[in-house]
Amino acid sequence: MSYSLHFDNIIEKISNIDLIKGLKAKDRKCYNYLYKNYSAKLYGIALHITQKTDIAEDVLQETFIKVFKHVHKFDDSKGTFFTWMLNICRNGAIDKIRYGKESKKIQFDSLNVDMVYEENPEMKLANNELWTLLDKLDDDHKEVLKLSYYYGYSHSEIAKKLNMPFGSVKSKIRIAIRELRKIYP
Amino acid sequence: MIDIKQYIESGILEEYLSGTLTPTERTEVELTADKYPEIAQELASMSLSLSMMADIGEVVPAAYMEEKIWDEILRTDFDDQEELIGPNKAVIPKTSKLPYILSVATAIIAFVTIYYLIIANGRLDDAKAKITSLESENSELSANYDKLKYDYDSLTTLSSIYDIENTKLYVMKPHRRSALGSVVILVWDRTTNQVYADIKSLPVSNSGMKYNLWAITQIGQQINLGNFEHKGISQVIKLDKLHNAVEILLTQEKESGVSYPTMSRVYCKAKIY
Numbered sequence: 001m002s003y004s005l006h007f008d009n010i011i012e013k014i015s016n017i018d019l020i021k022g023l024k025a026k027d028r029k030c031y032n033y034l035y036k037n038y039s040a041k042l043y044g045i046a047l048h049i050t051q052k053t054d055i056a057e058d059v060l061q062e063t064f065i066k067v068f069k070h071v072h073k074f075d076d077s078k079g080t081f082f083t084w085m086l087n088i089c090r091n092g093a094i095d096k097i098r099y100g101k102e103s104k105k106i107q108f109d110s111l112n113v114d115m116v117y118e119e120n121p122e123m124k125l126a127n128n129e130l131w132t133l134l135d136k137l138d139d140d141h142k143e144v145l146k147l148s149y150y151y152g153y154s155h156s157e158i159a160k161k162l163n164m165p166f167g168s169v170k171s172k173i174r175i176a177i178r179e180l181r182k183i184y185p
Numbered sequence: 186m187i188d189i190k191q192y193i194e195s196g197i198l199e200e201y202l203s204g205t206l207t208p209t210e211r212t213e214v215e216l217t218a219d220k221y222p223e224i225a226q227e228l229a230s231m232s233l234s235l236s237m238m239a240d241i242g243e244v245v246p247a248a249y250m251e252e253k254i255w256d257e258i259l260r261t262d263f264d265d266q267e268e269l270i271g272p273n274k275a276v277i278p279k280t281s282k283l284p285y286i287l288s289v290a291t292a293i294i295a296f297v298t299i300y301y302l303i304i305a306n307g308r309l310d311d312a313k314a315k316i317t318s319l320e321s322e323n324s325e326l327s328a329n330y331d332k333l334k335y336d337y338d339s340l341t342t343l344s345s346i347y348d349i350e351n352t353k354l355y356v357m358k359p360h361r362r363s364a365l366g367s368v369v370i371l372v373w374d375r376t377t378n379q380v381y382a383d384i385k386s387l388p389v390s391n392s393g394m395k396y397n398l399w400a401i402t403q404i405g406q407q408i409n410l411g412n413f414e415h416k417g418i419s420q421v422i423k424l425d426k427l428h429n430a431v432e433i434l435l436t437q438e439k440e441s442g443v444s445y446p447t448m449s450r451v452y453c454k455a456k457i458y
Contacts, residue, residue, distance in 0.1 A: 024263075031258065039250070040243040040246065044243045068261075069261070079229035080233065080236075095208070149235060171196070173200075173203060
């Protein structure tokens, strides 16, 4: 597997081994590459889940540190480098709101998306694009996927919020992800 | 060996990707994916589809973040073997042996404490048994001492009364079938007229009854010389002084006492001469 690296508009091809070697050596160019290509995607996910700029920034920073620290654990047979980073970021964000000291700052029951948009106007734009993407899914599937993947709700919280049996939430999420795979294989 | 199709259909991979599993469950999924390439491939494929959502939901972080994160990377010691599964576990780097040492030390202390508690408990039981045994022995010794002292006192008394120069001894004859084995010796100090009864053997006193010694005078008077309870141990009883008696009777009477001997309850008797 090879990666396209963008260094000051210069595109380089680098092997997986070289990327790992570069990250282990704290190579600034490798960091620049990761940051320029993935920070907005990772931060977008972290912000959607945590709803707080300061917490999302912490998550982003911790994600990069973990990527540098655990790059030797990356296994390309399990997915791309980006999906690996994305999982670290999502898990980190969800851990923050569920298990960390920041968990008290976020009240799922009182989550007001409009207010979040006011604080983070860029999220509204991002969400508009997201809804366009998700519009190809059924409403139910779209809603559970949004709450689960983008806002970090647990399945039981989704069941409570949507007044839906727990088992239905699980099956809808499963179907939603599979539908998404058909649209974007 | 798991059923791979069933595992994939169970929805656990979707839960893994939606981040709703606990850190432990997450690790289990990762270990399962390590073991079964089909599961790893399914996870990678699903993950890639979901990553499309991240592509669209981009939000550019504040400009200062790029340098801030880089500074933090430079400051961080990457020799730590921190796990990826959650921030709670990341608080204590695993390279620090202190928690491990503390855990081991705590376990050892707990083990040793429990071991010694068990030993101590066993010893305590032994000690309790020994104390009980000693108490029993002590009680027995005490009883033996009392008996020995009593015997000594009796013998002293006996030796003193039997040594009297002007003493006369009378062996009382059993008068009742139940008292056939009785041995009661009367010791009469003729100088002082003091009488002692040396009870060697006699049936145990009946409940609510006491033995009474009576002196029968020449003119038929019945004088009570004293009473005692007999529990089977030989004893010496000091009685009242004896005057003009021709016969001594040993009866068993009610504890409350009687004025005259009950002739149907005479156990032993002796002629005085």
